[in-house]
Amino acid sequence: MEPTVVAGREALLASLERLARERGLANVGLREVARDAGLSHAAPAHFFGSREGMLRALAGEGLRLLYEDVCEAQEAPGAVGRERLVVDALAFVRFALAHPAHFDAVFRTPAALRGDAQFEARRAEALGSLRELVELVRAEGGLGPDADIDTVVLQHWALSHGVASLAIDGMLGPDGDPAIAEAAERIVRGHVAGLP
Amino acid sequence: MEPTVVAGREALLASLERLARERGLANVGLREVARDAGLSHAAPAHFFGSREGMLRALAGEGLRLLYEDVCEAQEAPGAVGRERLVVDALAFVRFALAHPAHFDAVFRTPAALRGDAQFEARRAEALGSLRELVELVRAEGGLGPDADIDTVVLQHWALSHGVASLAIDGMLGPDGDPAIAEAAERIVRGHVAGLP
DNA sequence: TGATGTGGTTGACGTTGTCAAGTAGGCTGG
DNA sequence: CCAGCCTACTTGACAACGTCAACCACATCA
Numbered sequence: 001m002e003p004t005v006v007a008g009r010e011a012l013l014a015s016l017e018r019l020a021r022e023r024g025l026a027n028v029g030l031r032e033v034a035r036d037a038g039l040s041h042a043a044p045a046h047f048f049g050s051r052e053g054m055l056r057a058l059a060g061e062g063l064r065l066l067y068e069d070v071c072e073a074q075e076a077p078g079a080v081g082r083e084r085l086v087v088d089a090l091a092f093v094r095f096a097l098a099h100p101a102h103f104d105a106v107f108r109t110p111a112a113l114r115g116d117a118q119f120e121a122r123r124a125e126a127l128g129s130l131r132e133l134v135e136l137v138r139a140e141g142g143l144g145p146d147a148d149i150d151t152v153v154l155q156h157w158a159l160s161h162g163v164a165s166l167a168i169d170g171m172l173g174p175d176g177d178p179a180i181a182e183a184a185e186r187i188v189r190g191h192v193a194g195l196p
Numbered sequence: 197m198e199p200t201v202v203a204g205r206e207a208l209l210a211s212l213e214r215l216a217r218e219r220g221l222a223n224v225g226l227r228e229v230a231r232d233a234g235l236s237h238a239a240p241a242h243f244f245g246s247r248e249g250m251l252r253a254l255a256g257e258g259l260r261l262l263y264e265d266v267c268e269a270q271e272a273p274g275a276v277g278r279e280r281l282v283v284d285a286l287a288f289v290r291f292a293l294a295h296p297a298h299f300d301a302v303f304r305t306p307a308a309l310r311g312d313a314q315f316e317a318r319r320a321e322a323l324g325s326l327r328e329l330v331e332l333v334r335a336e337g338g339l340g341p342d343a344d345i346d347t348v349v350l351q352h353w354a355l356s357h358g359v360a361s362l363a364i365d366g367m368l369g370p371d372g373d374p375a376i377a378e379a380a381e382r383i384v385r386g387h388v389a390g391l392p
Numbered sequence: 393t394g395a396t397g398t399g400g401t402t403g404a405c406g407t408t409g410t411c412a413a414g415t416a417g418g419c420t421g422g
Numbered sequence: 423c424c425a426g427c428c429t430a431c432t433t434g435a436c437a438a439c440g441t442c443a444a445c446c447a448c449a450t451c452a
Binding site for chain 1: 219220222223303304305306307308310319323344347348350351353354355356357358359361362364365366367368379382383386387389390391392
């Protein structure tokens with residue numbers, strides 16, 4: 001029987017996410033999060049050790065969510081060869097738009113994460129699985145045989161990251177506008193079409 | 197006669213930049229900046245009104261610096277057609293590596309900037325001048341006549357932004373390693389080569 | 393001479409992140 | 423049955439923080 005009231009740790013992370021979504025990660029306080037979750041002011045320190053630890057926890061959750069989203073998108077039928085990269089990049093963008101606070105914690109708050117072995121390992125794993133995807137695409141004939149895999153991987157990662165940032169920062173259209181997704185798709189397709 | 201001791205305002209911005217470079221923008225305090233600049237704890241509030249105001253001032257300076265760097269790179273001889281886009285992107289990456297605090301303020305602290313008319317205007321201007329660059333490239337025959345200018349502009353902006361983020365976050369190699377610049381160049385060239 | 397800025401300072405207020413210490417309840421071995 | 427330990431917090435204190443009102447010294451100019 002799962003409890004209807006979530007454990008304190010998760011309640012705190014949920015509150016953090018909710019508040020960060022409105023105000024930006026940098027502008028939410030530990031005590032505020034604790035208040036919002038109905039706990040005492042020192043509860044965050046109890047679970048996460050420090051503010052930095054709490055952000056790290058959110059980043060870990062974010063990386064897990066992102067990985068799930070991307071895998072799920074990849075498993076949908078109909079995308080083979082080069083199209084797989086379109087699916088991958090658009091899943092990344094969708095994740096950024098759906099979980100801006102998590103995205104911020106993972107990709108835009110690097111100072112707190114530097115040197116965290118677990119986080120670096122997971123990030124390396126994410127890059128590794130992207131490399132596998134690119135290799136699969138090549139095996140399926142979607143990439144020229146002389147394409148440099150590492151360059152394609154980094155190029156694709158950079159473009160996905162860039163489009164996601166543009167989308168989050170409102171440079172592809174006002175918040176919630178479907179034009180954002182359309183612009184993102186145009187950009188991504190343009191990019192994928194240009195791969196060697 | 198310019199004074200050897202800069203005015204308080206600029207001393208504060210310089211201190212903010214120096215401290216943020218070591219610790220990340222989010223982890224420097226107003227009072228700390230004031231101390232570092234040799235001023236009283238309330239000096240930042242006097243000049244910038246609030247913490248947010250101070251970050252806005254840094255972002256404004258950053259946008260100006262970026263604009264100068266890119267223009268200067270573009271004026272160097274030898275780059276015509278498609279090569280202009282390589283020069284542009286690499287200037288962007290160099291700026292990010294040389295001024296990480298400014299880059300953070302401009303591109304990774306959007307909450308503080310939302311709704312600031314002056315900042316939005318300058319950002320729109322930056323995008324506009326990128327558009328002009330792309331149009332020039334097409335006029336020089338560097339782009340197919342049926343290329344969609346807007347998509348190319350956004351694609352280029354996204355990739356430049358992404359590569360810069362990768363570089364700053366240490367994903368192209370350890371800090372200061374010349375391999376970073378080499379990787380960035382490979383990625384950018386791969387991207388530009390794929391444009392329609 | 394006096395008004396008006398400009399470029400700051402001082403001091404106070406409420407709030408924040410962190411830490412040491414305490415507490416309440418559940419589990420486990422003897 | 424109960425002592426000991428673990429988990430999941432709370433309480434209270436501290437220094438540091440951002441902001442604000444008030445003040446000060448000097449320059450400019452009518």
